[in-house]
Amino acid sequence: MRWRRTITAAVSVLALGALTACGASEGSTGKAAVPGPVSAADLAKVTLKVGDQKGGVQALLTAANLLGDVPYKIEWSTFTSGPPLLEAASAGAIDLGRVGNTPPIFAAAAKAKIAVVSVATSNVEREALLVPPDSPVKDVASLRGRTIGVAKGSSAHGQILNTLRKAGLSTKDVQLSFLQPSEAYAAFTQHRIDAWAIWDPYTAQAQLDAGGRAIADGRGSSNGLSFQAASTAALGDAGKNAAIKDYLIRVVKAQKWADTHRAEWAKAWAQGTGLRLDVAQKSVDAGRDLPTPLDDTVVKSEQQLADAFGEDRTLPGKVDFASFVDRRYGLELEAVRSNG
Structure with missing residues (x-):
């Protein structure tokens, strides 16, 4: 796969109006x-x-x-997965970014200087545990003693933890090989790992190009959540706080647009990232991110996942996920989600 590391800027001089007022919403931590x-x-x-x-x-x-009327500059940086993205946010190298359900838990365990500020849900069937087409492995239980590729601290890490538990196994019964997606794809196609825990669009790529066969997916083992997480330094800065609010509103609008314009989104996604159109279309047709409230149900679900990692002794101690949640933008985002 050919991927571009992008650092671009979008500039506009549109006056803000209501978006310049950034007081705390009810529930702000x-x-x-x-x-x-x-x-x-x-x-x-x-x-x-x-x-x-x-x-x-x-x-x-x-x-x-x-992006045509953004009243501030945006500088984009591309990361291979959520954990290094949140490391950059905690260090102040970036202000915010989208990650899956597990990276914020690992960041919280490391006392990272970040907070989740919005959430979306996606189709958990596309969070897959894949084996090569000629693999003798027929089910999860057959993976005992075998090697599974996964990005450490990624959403796939959480999915494989719970998938193994459902099959009566633990991470101690398999060999987890911590690989970033591009490395794991090569290992998968070269049969250097027995299985690969991964998310779309990599799932679609592996299925279409390498004949990957899913022996399990996220149903019953993943909450399908993804988050926008921001650095606490950015949240405490007046200008960036206002920009983050505007940016998150745009993301919610875009997610709603994509859900009703799937063919257009797949084409644009393929053109903008180098994905083949059939790979992008397969991912989009399965359902992408849709905005949802950052409420107590979300926090409880994430706490359960954090506790599962704690029980597996993957994390050094107990994580209080609620202490890494900031709901200051909740009312505005919910208004956009509900009304357009």
Whole structure:
């Protein structure tokens, strides 16, 4: 696969109006102080540093035509998976980015300086455990003693943990080979690993190009959540706080657009990232991210996943996921999600 590492900027001089007022919404945890409003002139001076992943938000916003009037600059950086993205956010190298359900848990265990600020759900059937087409492995239980490729701390790591538990196994009964997706794809096609825990669009690529066969998916083992997570430094900065709010509203609008324009989104995604159209279309047709409230149900589900990692002794101690949740944008995002 050919992927471009993108660092681009989108600039506009549109006055903000309501978006310059960034007071705390009900439920804000106060992990980072909520700054006061900023003027349109000050917002125009802001550069929002956004972390992205393969087939990510930049392509989505572009396809939905939601980058043309951005009243601040955006600098994009592409990461291989969620864990290094959140490391960059915690270090202040980026301001926010989209990750799956597991990276924030590992970041919380490491006391990272981040908070999740919005959430979406996706089709858990596309979080797959794949084996090569000629593999003798027929089910998860047959993986005992075998090697599974997975990106450490990624959503696939959480999925494989719960998938193994459902089959009466633990991570101690298999050999986890911690590989980033591009490395894992090569290992998978060369039969250097017996199975691969992965998400779309890699799932679609492996199925279409390498004949990958799914022996399990995320049903019953994944909550299908993905998060926008921001650095606490950015959340405490007045200009970036305002930019993040505007950016998240655009993401919600784009997610809703993509769900009703799947053919257009698949074509734009393929063109913008180098995906083959059939791979992009397969991923899109299965259902991509849809916005959902960052409520207590989400926090409880993530806490259960964190506790499962703790019981597996993958994490050094207990994680209080709620302490890494900031709901300051909740009311505005819910209004967009509900009303368009």
